[in-house]
Amino acid sequence: IKDDILVFTVATNETDGFERYIDSAKKFSITPIVLGKGEKWKGGDMRRLGGGWKINLLKAALEQYHDNENEKIVLFTDAYDVIFLGQLGEIVQRFKNTGAQVLFGAEPFCWPNVELAPQYPEVSKGQRFLNSGMYIGYFPQIKNILNKKPIEDTEDDQLYFTQLYLDKDFRESQGIKLDHLNEIFQNMNGVSDTLEIKSVESKESGPETYFLKNIETSTEPLIVHGNGPSKLNLNYLSNYLPNGVWNSLDGCVQCKTNEIRLDKFKQKQWPLVYLALFIEMNTPFLEGFFKKINQLEYPKDKIHLFIHNAMKFHSDDVSSFIDVHGHQYLSVKQIRPQDGTTEWAARDLSLDQCSLKNCDVYFAVDSIAHIDNPFTLKLLIEQNRSVVAPMLVRPGKAWSNFWGSLTKDGFYARSNDYMDIVFSQKKGLWNVPFINSAYLINATLLKRYDRLKLTYNAPNVDADMAFCRNLRDLDVFMYVSNRVEFGHLINADTYDITRAEPDMYQIFENEQDWEEAFIHPEYSEHLNPEMKERQPCPDVYWSPVVTRKFCNALINMMESYGKWSSGKNEDERLEGGYEAVPTRDIHMNQVGWESHWLHFLQKYVRPLQEKIFLGYYNDPPKSLMNFVVRYKPDEQPSLRPHHDSSTYTINIALNQVGVDYEGGGCHFLRYNCSVTDTQLGWMLMHPGRLTHYHEGLIVTKGIRYIMVSFVDP
Numbered sequence: 001i002k003d004d005i006l007v008f009t010v011a012t013n014e015t016d017g018f019e020r021y022i023d024s025a026k027k028f029s030i031t032p033i034v035l036g037k038g039e040k041w042k043g044g045d046m047r048r049l050g051g052g053w054k055i056n057l058l059k060a061a062l063e064q065y066h067d068n069e070n071e072k073i074v075l076f077t078d079a080y081d082v083i084f085l086g087q088l089g090e091i092v093q094r095f096k097n098t099g100a101q102v103l104f105g106a107e108p109f110c111w112p113n114v115e116l117a118p119q120y121p122e123v124s125k126g127q128r129f130l131n132s133g134m135y136i137g138y139f140p141q142i143k144n145i146l147n148k149k150p151i152e153d154t155e156d157d158q159l160y161f162t163q164l165y166l167d168k169d170f171r172e173s174q175g176i177k178l179d180h181l182n183e184i185f186q187n188m189n190g191v192s193d194t195l196e197i198k199s200v201e202s203k204e205s206g207p208e209t210y211f212l213k214n215i216e217t218s219t220e221p222l223i224v225h226g227n228g229p230s231k232l233n234l235n236y237l238s239n240y241l242p243n244g245v246w247n248s249l250d251g252c253v254q255c256k257t258n259e260i261r262l263d264k265f266k267q268k269q270w271p272l273v274y275l276a277l278f279i280e281m282n283t284p285f286l287e288g289f290f291k292k293i294n295q296l297e298y299p300k301d302k303i304h305l306f307i308h309n310a311m312k313f314h315s316d317d318v319s320s321f322i323d324v325h326g327h328q329y330l331s332v333k334q335i336r337p338q339d340g341t342t343e344w345a346a347r348d349l350s351l352d353q354c355s356l357k358n359c360d361v362y363f364a365v366d367s368i369a370h371i372d373n374p375f376t377l378k379l380l381i382e383q384n385r386s387v388v389a390p391m392l393v394r395p396g397k398a399w400s401n402f403w404g405s406l407t408k409d410g411f412y413a414r415s416n417d418y419m420d421i422v423f424s425q426k427k428g429l430w431n432v433p434f435i436n437s438a439y440l441i442n443a444t445l446l447k448r449y450d451r452l453k454l455t456y457n458a459p460n461v462d463a464d465m466a467f468c469r470n471l472r473d474l475d476v477f478m479y480v481s482n483r484v485e486f487g488h489l490i491n492a493d494t495y496d497i498t499r500a501e502p503d504m505y506q507i508f509e510n511e512q513d514w515e516e517a518f519i520h521p522e523y524s525e526h527l528n529p530e531m532k533e534r535q536p537c538p539d540v541y542w543s544p545v546v547t548r549k550f551c552n553a554l555i556n557m558m559e560s561y562g563k564w565s566s567g568k569n570e571d572e573r574l575e576g577g578y579e580a581v582p583t584r585d586i587h588m589n590q591v592g593w594e595s596h597w598l599h600f601l602q603k604y605v606r607p608l609q610e611k612i613f614l615g616y617y618n619d620p621p622k623s624l625m626n627f628v629v630r631y632k633p634d635e636q637p638s639l640r641p642h643h644d645s646s647t648y649t650i651n652i653a654l655n656q657v658g659v660d661y662e663g664g665g666c667h668f669l670r671y672n673c674s675v676t677d678t679q680l681g682w683m684l685m686h687p688g689r690l691t692h693y694h695e696g697l698i699v700t701k702g703i704r705y706i707m708v709s710f711v712d713p
């Protein structure tokens with residue numbers, strides 16, 4: 001016969017923790033009776049004392065049952081920080097095996113009154129002290145315990161049970177025992193280190209099975225309680241437990257519950273979004289940032305836009321984005337650097353604005369967060385969680401927008417699975433203690449908690465640290481998703497805005513973005529051996545390498561620096577102090593861009609060279625002469641015939657013939673062949689000596705700029 005068993009819990013709010021509790025119960029077909037639902041919590045401050053109310057609620061709930069139901073079993077657990085890991089039948093079986101009439105969970109701390117510790121019976125193994133978050137017992141004994149003496153709602157329930165347990169006569173008369181070895185109940189506080197998530201391979205080809213193992217007591221507990229500070233450890237466990245929420249075959253299974261599908265609705269009915277952008281630091285590639293914001297696949301007339309820009313340097317970027325795209329949004333609110341608003345105040349304000357506009361979701365994106373996947377906003381909404389962040393990582397690095405774990409004082413710590421998640425070896429929806437840079441918040445949260453509770457403001461901590469701490473305190477789960485790729489993080493650490501064209505200097509720190517901005521979109525096709533390079537003159541090869549943005553930036557770098565050489569033979573920049581065929585130029589090292597240029601040579605020019613001049617390898621290529629030449633009718637309009645001191649020379653056109661200047665080009669005397677229709681961003685590559693005696697043709701109007709390198713001199 002089926003055991004007659006009642007499962008009770010107390011939960012006033014349907015928090016994320018409560019939902020998780022219920023989900024875990026459902027997995028094992030357990031239907032807890034939820035006491036206190038919708039009521040105002042009367043049990044005092046749970047972080048210190050209180051909880052007497054839980055006793056009173058259960059006492060009242062049990063009144064409807066008859067006293068003679070001797071075989072009825074009552075199981076009580078907390079809700080927000082508890083998950084079931086096993087079948088009720090198994091729980092009851094193990095309970096019966098203990099021989100106890102009532103079994104409480106045990107923990108390593110004598111709490112709330114440590115002075116009672118000596119009164120506890122000693123144990124040789126496991127946990128010595130009573131914890132009241134989980135207990136199981138026969139109905140009559142449970143009733144006896146609950147009715148033993150009155151307790152105020154705000155008095156401490158654990159103290160109540162502790163006192164009864166320490167009364168030896170009462171304890172023995174009611175058959176009260178503690179689950180010292182965690183056969184059923186695992187309270188985590190203080191013993192998280194002894195807990196391991198284990199998995200066993202399936203015998204068939206199915207996914208592996210997960211269970212919790214206490215390696216100290218060698219037990220596999222059936223209900224786990226992340227009491228006190230251990231609730232973050234429980235959050236970590238619950239990414240894998242109970243079995244079935246995640247496995248390596250199917251990825252995340254649990255993440256599919258409660259999802260919504262926006263395509264089922266007309267766009268008019270899609271959630272109203274409050275999109276809040278934050279530029280709190282000078283940020284490389286902000287243009288790319290805005291481009292990706294603009295490309296989000298979501299109706300702009302369903303988006304209120306908010307921008308806090310704290311950086312004067314970016315004022316023009318922000319204005320031009322708003323000028324061009326602002327009108328498409330439902331509304332635009334802008335806070336400028338001159339307004340002097342602090343980060344936390346701006347963030348708090350944006351939450352208030354979201355509520356004011358009656359938004360359904362709030363989406364914060366910081367300037368370092370590049371949302372490359374245009375479906376990100378839609379996917380995050382469809383994920384339908386209280387708070388969910390798209391995982392963003394610095395490309396190739398372990399630096400991301402979430403923390404897997406926290407130190408005791410709330411700083412960064414790495415979880416066991418952090419690297420697996422960051423490098424997407426494991427994909428899923430992960431409950432983590434800290435997120436930043438980009439995240440979606442369900443606006444019902446903003447309605448539920450006032451700005452005192454849900455604020456970015458706290459003394460001596462960063463805004464995002466303060467906010468995440470508040471979320472943790474409110475039992476709001478923060479998820480980070482790497483179910484698909486969403487985007488990446490910009491590294492702003494070395495960004496030096498005192499330079500002209502600071503983005504150009506980011507070739508090392510933000511390679512991917514640098515490439516996107518500055519490398520010609522057709523460049524990579526030209527690496528293909530099948531692709532024949534254009535050859536305007538014998539052994540002069542012609543390929544696209546850099547973008548217009550690159551060309552403009554390089555010219556601007558040089559013109560801002562402004563110290564063009566005199567064009568005389570004497571040149572103190574050179575080792576020999578002498579240049580036989582001088583140009584008016586500026587060297588890369590004069591603008592602090594030599595190492596960047598050499599990297600460009602190695603990464604982008606060398607592969608083309610290896611394809612074009614077969615059998616010549618020199619990696620990394622060397623080059624002492626890297627410079628931008630300026631030809632001007634009234635300055636130096638041309639360059640007389642010469643050889644270059646190079647194995648091969650590259651010559652990139654930085655501006656456009658017929659538009660920016662007239663005349664110009666490069667003439668190869670041996671072949672009587674000229675390249676005069678040079679293309680902006682395209683590179684000429686030719687041998688430097690012997691066969692390729694050449695000259696720079698006369699510029700008759702405007703200014704011609706080229707970028708020249710003598711490679712492998």
Ligand SMILES: O=C(O)CCC(=O)C(=O)O
Pocket residue numbers: 583629639644651665666694695696697706708
């Ligand atoms: O003007 C040109 O395209 C040729 C420049 C050149 O040969 C050089 O700078 O060495």
Ligand SMILES: [Fe+2]
Pocket residue numbers: 642643644649694
């Ligand atoms: Fe030359």
